[in-house]
Amino acid sequence: MTAALPTYCTAEGCMWAPCGETGLPSRCPHAYDGPMPDRHTLTETEAAVSEHVGHLPLDFAAAHAISSLYRAANAARAHLTTTVLREHDLTWTSFVVLWVVWIWDGMETRHVAESAAISKATLTGVSKTLEQRGWLTRTTGEQDRRLVNLRLTDAGRTLMEELYPKFNAAEAQLITGLSPAAVTEMTTSLRRVVEAAEDTQTG
Amino acid sequence: MTAALPTYCTAEGCMWAPCGETGLPSRCPHAYDGPMPDRHTLTETEAAVSEHVGHLPLDFAAAHAISSLYRAANAARAHLTTTVLREHDLTWTSFVVLWVVWIWDGMETRHVAESAAISKATLTGVSKTLEQRGWLTRTTGEQDRRLVNLRLTDAGRTLMEELYPKFNAAEAQLITGLSPAAVTEMTTSLRRVVEAAEDTQTG
DNA sequence: GCCCGGTCGTTTGGGTCCAAACAATATAGA
DNA sequence: TCTATATTGTTTGGACCCAAACGACCGGGC
Numbered sequence: 001m002t003a004a005l006p007t008y009c010t011a012e013g014c015m016w017a018p019c020g021e022t023g024l025p026s027r028c029p030h031a032y033d034g035p036m037p038d039r040h041t042l043t044e045t046e047a048a049v050s051e052h053v054g055h056l057p058l059d060f061a062a063a064h065a066i067s068s069l070y071r072a073a074n075a076a077r078a079h080l081t082t083t084v085l086r087e088h089d090l091t092w093t094s095f096v097v098l099w100v101v102w103i104w105d106g107m108e109t110r111h112v113a114e115s116a117a118i119s120k121a122t123l124t125g126v127s128k129t130l131e132q133r134g135w136l137t138r139t140t141g142e143q144d145r146r147l148v149n150l151r152l153t154d155a156g157r158t159l160m161e162e163l164y165p166k167f168n169a170a171e172a173q174l175i176t177g178l179s180p181a182a183v184t185e186m187t188t189s190l191r192r193v194v195e196a197a198e199d200t201q202t203g
Numbered sequence: 204m205t206a207a208l209p210t211y212c213t214a215e216g217c218m219w220a221p222c223g224e225t226g227l228p229s230r231c232p233h234a235y236d237g238p239m240p241d242r243h244t245l246t247e248t249e250a251a252v253s254e255h256v257g258h259l260p261l262d263f264a265a266a267h268a269i270s271s272l273y274r275a276a277n278a279a280r281a282h283l284t285t286t287v288l289r290e291h292d293l294t295w296t297s298f299v300v301l302w303v304v305w306i307w308d309g310m311e312t313r314h315v316a317e318s319a320a321i322s323k324a325t326l327t328g329v330s331k332t333l334e335q336r337g338w339l340t341r342t343t344g345e346q347d348r349r350l351v352n353l354r355l356t357d358a359g360r361t362l363m364e365e366l367y368p369k370f371n372a373a374e375a376q377l378i379t380g381l382s383p384a385a386v387t388e389m390t391t392s393l394r395r396v397v398e399a400a401e402d403t404q405t406g
Numbered sequence: 407g408c409c410c411g412g413t414c415g416t417t418t419g420g421g422t423c424c425a426a427a428c429a430a431t432a433t434a435g436a
Numbered sequence: 437t438c439t440a441t442a443t444t445g446t447t448t449g450g451a452c453c454c455a456a457a458c459g460a461c462c463g464g465g466c
Contacts, residue, residue, distance in 0.1 A: 001309075045306070048306040048307060049306055049367075051306075051369070052305060052306060052363070052364065053364060053367055056368045057403055058368070058371050059372075059374065059375040061370055061378070061383065061386050061387070061390075062371065062374040062375040062377065062378050062386070063371055063374055065374075065377075065386050065389060065390045065393075066279055066283075066374045066377060066378075067452080068390045068393040068394055068397070069272070069275055069276050069279055069389075069393055070276055070279065070280070070295075070320075070321060071393070071397050072272055072276075072393040072394075072396040072397050072400075073272050073273055073276030073277075074276075074320050074398035075274075075320075075396065075397045075401065076269055076272055076273070076396060076400060077205075077273070077334075078400065079262055079403060080269075080399055083403065086425095091342075091423095091451070091452070092452095093272075093451090093452065093453090094451085101250055102255060103248070103251040103254075103255060104251060105338050109414085110413090110414065110415080110417070117273075117277045117278075118452085118453075118454090119251055119273055119454050119455085120414080120415060120416085121415085121416075121417085121418095121454060121455080121456095122452065122454065123415090124415060124416060124417090124454050125416095125451080125452070125453085126451085126452070128402040129450095129451070129452090135454070144413095144414085144461075144462070145414095145460075145461060145462090146413065146414040146415070146460070146461050146462070147414070147415085147461095148414085148415065150363060160255070161255065163255060164252075164256055165259045167314070168261050168262055168265065169262075171262065171264040171265040171266055171268075171269045173399060173403055174260040174265065174269060174396050174399050174400055174427095175264070175268055175269075175396065175399065176266075176399055177395035177396070177398055177399045178392055178395050178396075180386070182262065182392050182395075183264050183265075183268050183392075184264070185385070185388060185389075185392070186268060186271075186272075186388075186389055186392035186393070187264075187267055187268045187271045187350070188458090189277040189381055189386075189388070189389035190271040190272055190274070190389070191271055191275075192209075192380035192381050192385075193275040193278065193377050193378065193380070193381075194271070194274055194275050194278045195380055196282075196376060196377050196378065196379055196380045197278035197279060197281065197377055198278065199280040200282060200286065200348060200376055203391050256421090268430095284425075284454095289455095294419090294421065294453095295422095295452080296422065296423090296424070296431090297421085297422090311444095312444085312445070313443090313444070321422085321423075322423070322424055323445060323446085324424060324425080324426095324445085324446075324448095325422065325423050325424070325446085326444060326445090327445060327447090328421080328422070328423085328446095329421085329422070332420095332421070339463085346428085347431075347432070347443095347444085348430080348431060348432090348444095349430070349431050349432070349443065349444040349445070350431095350444065350445085351445065374449080
């Protein structure tokens, strides 16, 4: 993992960061006093990590890839929340739940949880919040009373019809820096990551 | 977004899902009775979405990419939590915080929050949890008493020296399905997504 | 008909998550 | 020296997150 790292010194030729902070080993001779760029070169991060566990074989490509994956997911969620969801008092997860229930015209909670990639415990909480707000209803199954079925209300369907195009437009904004071929390739690679994670879970 | 979707009917030629559930418009004439594969073809999802907002121009490539991104990030976090972090009672975020403080030999809370991509409010809570467990200390700045500095304890450093190689090995497991060139390309594309999200935030 | 094993959703307990509001602190300018 | 503005971290309130435990329910086997 190479989680986004603090500012490095902008002084000419200086590669350490962040200096000027109390308590840091003083690798950097320059006091930090500028605005903070928020990105670190890979080389600097690898250097810092190697100082700690450099005697071990580390897979920097994997670390960098997973850290980028996590950051991109967070950035995407923040973007979609800020531009589309927050004004409707929705979180990413509550929107995903609404979306799944919407496109399949109702669904049982165990399947919604699976589709939304959240636990059933979480799904119970989220669906109760959405029920309280009037976006969906929860109904016990008639043939199997263990099951709870979710359906959008009229208000919920209207909300999704208005919201989903905006959400999708905001999704499209996130890939403007990529060619169509690059988008396809990234999506394929991400699926491989999911498959690898699931293989080790099941294995 | 095409969040992972529920099982579709496995009956020959049948493309609707998930049938057999109470409350669903009965598009599918087959009762569902098999184990549940957990993936839907893109075509089926697009068909379902188009039924709801098909009159609008939708960017399915963007939807699919962002949904894959979110799923991959969740799968990666679940994998790393299950295989490495949970036995040490650590969450993904608490680990990221420890890692950042570790590789930079101490850091101020505002920078740790930025590096870990979490808010300062969250960082306060997480760092207090880690302090309670003895992994790090929180110290008020001497020159600027608004600032709080985090440093790992001896136990915290020992924990990271033991844990990080295992964490990195688990990270490497996640990209076994990708060639080195594909990993590099995916990482580059993910960075583009982060940049696009940040451009619209600032703009 | 009864019992057992399994599944479902909920509850519990504790952790993370963030926006907004707040208190403490620092700094610049008059 | 005083005031105003800005920055920092914390608190508040509410939402989400999940493992584990639990109660309700279902279905198979005897």
